Amino acid sequence: MDISAVNSMSYEEFISKFGNVVEHCSLCAAAVWREHPFNDVAQLSRHIAKFIDDLPLSGKEGILRLHPDLAGRIAQSGGLTKESTNEQKSAGLNDMTDDERMKMNRMNEQYKQKFGFPFVICARQNKKAAILEGLERRLNNSAEQEAITGANEVKKICDLRLRDIVDPTSSKL
Numbered sequence: 001m002d003i004s005a006v007n008s009m010s011y012e013e014f015i016s017k018f019g020n021v022v023e024h025c026s027l028c029a030a031a032v033w034r035e036h037p038f039n040d041v042a043q044l045s046r047h048i049a050k051f052i053d054d055l056p057l058s059g060k061e062g063i064l065r066l067h068p069d070l071a072g073r074i075a076q077s078g079g080l081t082k083e084s085t086n087e088q089k090s091a092g093l094n095d096m097t098d099d100e101r102m103k104m105n106r107m108n109e110q111y112k113q114k115f116g117f118p119f120v121i122c123a124r125q126n127k128k129a130a131i132l133e134g135l136e137r138r139l140n141n142s143a144e145q146e147a148i149t150g151a152n153e154v155k156k157i158c159d160l161r162l163r164d165i166v167d168p169t170s171s172k173l
């Protein structure tokens with residue numbers, strides 16, 4: 001799809017198309033509709049990133065709580081969204097050894113116990129080893145640092161999902 005097709009959508013069509021670029025959080029797309037028409041997908045991505053940045057910590061935490069664990073119960077039961085399924089597969093999380101999976105699950109639980117929201121990282125930019133390393137390292141951060149770090153990862157996931165939908169070379173200008 002090119003950006004002119006995006007700009008000719010009704011807000012209902014826009015929310016239907018872009019409602020999951022931030023996992024289970026169609027509010028992000030619904031909110032940035034007010035900024036249309038968009039020059040290109042990069043500008044649309046920046047508007048969503050700014051909406052997320054401008055949220056209070058409670059809002060950032062809320063967005064993180066809408067994310068499924070990496071290689072968690074939902075993933076194992078096949079209940080992930082199609083986007084998350086592809087992202088987790090691309091990081092190699094669907095061919096983990098039992099030990100790797102147990103370590104990931106144990107650390108995910110430790111992280112959730114400490115922060116009250118799940119560990120979120122852009123799986124398309126990190127393979128299994130980097131994810132485990134990131135989880136171990138970030139466990140030592142403060143809750144505020146992690147709400148911000150996690151939100152920054154959500155912005156990366158969103159940008160990649162947007163580019164899956166809109167041709168990045170198309171421009172209104």
Ligand SMILES: NC(=O)NC1=NC(=O)NC1=O
Pocket residue numbers: 067068069070083084085087088118119120121122123124157
């Ligand atoms: N907890 C997570 O980080 N989840 C995810 N990261 C992705 O890139 N896709 C997910 O589902």
